[in-house]
């Protein structure tokens with residue numbers, strides 16, 4: 001369990017025993033001066049989100065940051081969400097804000113296994129009245145080694161991985177300095193790396209044929225997940241920021257994360 005994501009009992013015990021000591025009661029400490037606390041309405045964020053998973057506070061992805069991301073999945077004619085597998089080194093907490101045609105109701109809170117299938121539980125993927133709107137929150141870890149995740153795109157018939165992409169979420173120091181020097185933001189690795197895996201799979205017809213069961217899989221439905229919208233916009237924003245004069249965005253390099 002990560003610091004700050006306490007079980008109910010731990011939180012209650014901690015709060016009652018340290019009620020008179022703010023530092024003990026709030027072990028996260030005071031916010032950094034350059035990172036004031038932010039708040040946002042999940043429903044409002046979802047209206048303008050450009051991916052099926054979109055961080056609510058896009059610049060707050062640093063070590064120790066709380067990262068809530070909005071997600072809504074809606075049935076639609078012709079829509080197909082292929083199941084995939086995601087392994088995260090930190091916990092993900094899902095809070096349901098709205099749902100119909102899924103086995104969870106608004107207000108449900110769920111914590112899954114760190115290594116989990118992502119399987120959309122709509123009764124009917126083609127029915128627009130079936131939907132789920134959730135916020136998935138993770139806390140970036142504080143450990144000195146890079147935070148990591150793995151995405152595996154699977155055979156539809158036997159669930160064996162067709163492709164696996166294990167990646168680190170933290171840019172290297174030099175890359176981070178370059179990003180900050182341009183007033184640029186570190187992109188949400190989950191989406192950028194998910195796109196990388198899907199493109200590698202979809203661009204290689206041989207990979208789509210399962211080595212375990214020989215099933216010919218359809219390309220991964222990247223457009224239905226929308227990760228590519230986020231990744232493309234993030235790359236375009238990086239290009240735009242790199243064109244600003246040094247006075248606005250001191251340039252110590254043009255290195256940027258490949259998308």
Ligand SMILES: [Zn+2]
Nearest residue numbers: 155158210213
């Ligand atoms: Zn297979």
